[in-house]
Amino acid sequence: MEINPSTFGWIEKFNNQYSESITDYETDFAFYQACQRSGLIYGYVVSYHLDSKINDAQWDEEEKTKVAFFTTLYSMFRLRNKNSDCNLFVEEVLAFYNSISKAKFSFINKLLPESTSAQKLEALINERIQTNINIVSKNFTHLVTNAMLFVDVLAFDFYLRNGIIDLKFFKNVEQKCMSLITLALHIKSNRTEYDELLLKLFENSLRYSKLSNEVDDQFLLHLAQEDLDELQKLYLLDITEMALWSDGVKTDFEIEFTTEIISILKLNKSIQNTGLEIDKFIEKYRINIPYFNSKHPVKHLYTNAQDTISKLIFRNKKRLVKELSESKELVKLLSKSTTSELSTEEKKKVKKQLLDICKSVPSLTIFLLPGGGLLLPLLIKFIPQLLPSAFNENLED
Structure with a gap:
């Protein structure tokens, strides 16, 4: 049975289907390397912590991120507890988030009073993977994924090892990340669009800190004195590497800075080459990774919206056919729009009737939100392409 990470109960x-296939790791470093290969750390998911294949061909980037985040937490749970009980894992994750801030997550119990623990976790994951931007942008731009999702993984690890955690942990890790990013960008001789977009992506992902252009003069000294675990060290090094990566060529200053960070973090020589992983990943997936595809905001809005709208129509095909069959005038107008320009009056009719249909199909209510109307031309474009048989049948009637 196919899994749709956007539907209730996924x-x-x-x-x-897959709890027995979750990958087990022997060491923290093996776990972290798998996280690098999955792409979750870099904002573009290509694999999951699974020993078996999973069909994700119909998933969008947000849905892939949901599953990658879920399996990463699950693998972390198994690494620390040597326990594969899925129900226990779900309860542990909920307890972890509740311990962060009961007030912040109490909305889940209010919205889903009769829901199972797994369904409550779905709501939490939906909230955690989003950046702090408006709802239309979340659905139709490429800046959708929380770039600091891995901070949640680090925090969950801390919670599993210590049995307690508070918001200070998140704040401290966020501040370290942003300080390293800021320092790395300051030493670059030429700031690129990539650098600005990377900074914006991380800024939108901050939950407990605020972006500051100033870094404490004693930051690196304090960092050297902190007793960080291996996973935190590796992640901070990766964050530094991401900030330095632009054209794939490092200057002498950038190499020197990376070497200094490796020394400050006291990373073992055997795992200092972790930075090579990001080079390999970016070289392979560069054209797909969000922050390497800077475009004019309106252009990338429409480019990324096409795939999302196509999936929405495909998943709601039967419902759309039913609704369209009851509006023959709309079908004729949409069919006409594929061969000739509609008049102003006809366009108004199409817009009104399409919005009425969107009201009756829950997944399409995105078009009713502020700004959603701008995307209606894409909906009009895709319906004739994806539902040709429905149009022919209705036109014959």
């Missing part, structure tokens, strides 16, 4: 379905 975690329970996933656990029934």
Whole structure:
């Protein structure tokens, strides 16, 4: 049975089919390397912590991120507890988030009073993977994923090892990340569009800190004195590497800065080459990674919206056919729009009737939100392409 990470109850379905396939790791470093290869750290998911194949061909980037985040937390749980009990894992994750701030997540119990623990976790994951930008942008731009999702993984690890955690942990890790990014960008001789977009992506992902252009003069000294665990060290090094990576060529100053960070973090020589992983990943997936594809905001809005709208129509095809069959005038106008320009009056009719249909199909209510109307031309474009048989049948009637 196919899994749709955007539908209610997907975690329970996933656990029934794949809980026995979650990958187990022997060491923290092996776990972190798998996280690098998955792409979760770099904002573009290409694999999951699974020993078996999973069909993700119909998933969008947000849905892939949901599953990658879920399996990463699950693998972390198994690494620390040597326990594969999925129900226990779900309860542990909920307890972890509740311990961060009961007030912040109490909305889940209010919205889903009768929901299972797995369904409550779905709501939490939905909230955690989003950046702090408006709802239309979240659905139709490429800056959708929280670039600091891995901070949640580090925090969950801390919670599993210590049995307690508070917001200070998140704040401290965020501040370290942003300080390293700021320092790395300051030493670059030429700031590129990539650098600005990377900074914006991380800024939008901050939850407990605020971006500051100033870095404490004693930051690196304090960092050297901190007793950080291996996973935190590796992540901070990766963050530094991401900030330095632009054209794939490092200057002498950048190499020197990376060497200094490796020394400050006291990373073992055997794992200092972690930076090579980001080079390999970016070289392979550069054209797909969000922050390497800077475009004019309106252009990338429409470019990325096409794939999303196509999936929405595909998943709601039967419902759309039914609704369209009851509006023959709309079908004729949409068919006409594929061969000739509609008049102003006809366009108004199409817009009104399409919005009425969107009201009756929950997944399409995105078009009713502020700014959603701008995307209606894409909906009009895709319907004739994806539902040709429905149009022909209705026109014959």
